[in-house]
Amino acid sequence: MSPEKLFRIVILGGGTAGWMTANLMAHRWRDKPVEIIVVESPDIGIIGVGEGSTPQLREFFAKLDIAENEWMPCCSATYKNGISFYGWTECPGFEHYFHPFPTVLDDHTVPFFYFHTRARRTGRNVHAHPDRFFLPAALARQRLGPKPDKNFPFDVAYGYHFDAHLVGIFLQKHATQKLNVTHLQYTITHVNKNANGEISSLTTSDDQSIEGDFFIDSSGFRSALLQQALEEPFLSFKDNLFNDxxxxxxxxxxxxxxxxxxxxxxxxxxxxxxxxxxxxxxxxxxxxxxxxxxxxxxxxxxxxxxxxxxxxxxxxxxMNVGQVSRHWVKNCLAVGLAQGFIEPLEATALHIVQTTVEMFMAAFEDGEFTNTKAVPFNEAIAARFNGIRDYIVCHYRMNGRKDTDYWRANAVNQNLSHSLKSIMSCWFTGGDLVAEIEGQNIGQYYAPLSWHCLLAGYGIFPEDDKLQPPEAGLDIANMQKIDTFIDSCALNFESHDKMLSRLK
Ligand SMILES: Cc1cc2nc3c(=O)[nH]c(=O)nc-3n(C[C@H](O)[C@H](O)[C@H](O)COP(=O)(O)OP(=O)(O)OC[C@H]3O[C@@H](n4cnc5c(N)ncnc54)[C@H](O)[C@@H]3O)c2cc1C
CATH class of the missing domain: 3.30.70 (Alpha-Beta Plaits)
Structure with missing residues (x-):
């Protein structure tokens, strides 16, 4: 569906969120009468952190037809196999663990991992630390990049690390030079509304007016449009995510x-x-x-x-940790820090930017460039924020440190959603966690693999001295065979440094 006449979208903010939005919209609507303008203050800087991604960023660049050797070297980027958590528990043997991105090769080892963690939760003495079950953990440990030799026909999921300023510059150039996006440098001092309370124009510090049909608020934590001008309330997560x-x-x-x-x-x-x-x-x-x-x-x-x-x-x-009550209100959508933030553990912010924009574009087209689909869209984005938040909260709730008030307060925090309480109850009662996650329909935010890694990674099992040997007939893995499988897969990957130098 196309707008009937020229439709102007004004994006306020030239941080990573603003430029990702500009590229995605200008690319998707390149054959439609849609004009995109990014307005960025020459005086208010970008936040300039936000340098780790999830694998979803691969799709972002692929969609824009930008190869890794085009963007990675100019953004000082590296590959990311996953995240290592160090020192989150005092439990011996669990001083650190690795959270991998789910990958097709997991099919060979994950059934054993799930089986072992459940057996261990029900008091059997089996190996249940996640790291030996996942290829990306071995790649990270051996400092091997995530792209296999061409004779090894399996894709391994990976994300990136990059310089946030350089990515912004790269995306700005791409949007303005290849996708006809207009870039204006003004500080906005006033937001003007029409009789329906919709935004009609933005006034700059030198009294110019920038008019638009639709406005994206990517102005960072300021949220100059959605939270300030449209007065949409902010729902803080402070009672279960303490970091600010x-x-x-x-x-x-x-x-x-x-x-x-x-x-x-x-x-x-x-x-x-x-x-x-x-x-x-x-x-x-x-x-x-x-x-x-x-x-x-x-x-x-x-x-x-x-x-x-x-x-x-x-x-x-x-940091303002939480989310706006509604992300799309009248003719304004908030994207990036302006819509909310779930603190940087697990590096989900740009992932949410991408999902918000993709889902918005589909809903906007579906509603024929009106806001008729805003209600289901807002419900879906709010649920996504809550789903991701619960996973992050679980890290803190499950911590096994006793050294400071901070860690002790996190470990006894009772401000948990029903969803998270059910996950924890399932884990501690030896239940089927995959079925629990599927039943709650929250695997789209964090997969069962991630939940198992987190809970097992902190070593939350019955005491070692109370464990029983596994009974005969239980489907226990031969860990040496798993080690051999992972090690032989890893032989197909070259060093991270070599992989990076190949991009230049
Ligand atoms: C400590 C920390 C660590 C993080 N780590 C990660 C991570 O590892 N991975 C991840 O995905 N995310 C991370 N994030 C989040 C990430 O930094 C942001 O999501 C990302 O940078 C996008 O920011 P933004 O574009 O929304 O806002 P900003 O970068 O703050 O950009 C705001 C823009 O709005 C403009 N602006 C504001 N007001 C006006 C005005 N009145 N007139 C004109 N222009 C205006 C500014 O000039 C600027 O261009 C982290 C955040 C923090 C705080």
Missing amino acids: SAVAMPTTCDDDVILCETRAVALTNGWAWKIPLTNRTGNGYVYSSDFISDDAAETELRTHLGLLDSDVPARRLK
């Missing part, structure tokens, strides 16, 4: 071979990310200001990085 602050500090690359995983290391009052790029390492500490001061958090991060006496500058950030 971050301090970021890049360092030079310190590894001989570049890591191909994100690291999430638990500190005293939150966690530190380590994101490897080709020219530097992104680091930051995400914490709760209710439990640690900004100064103390910066000192702790510097100590963690071995930079206590260094003058490497640090950036301090505040």
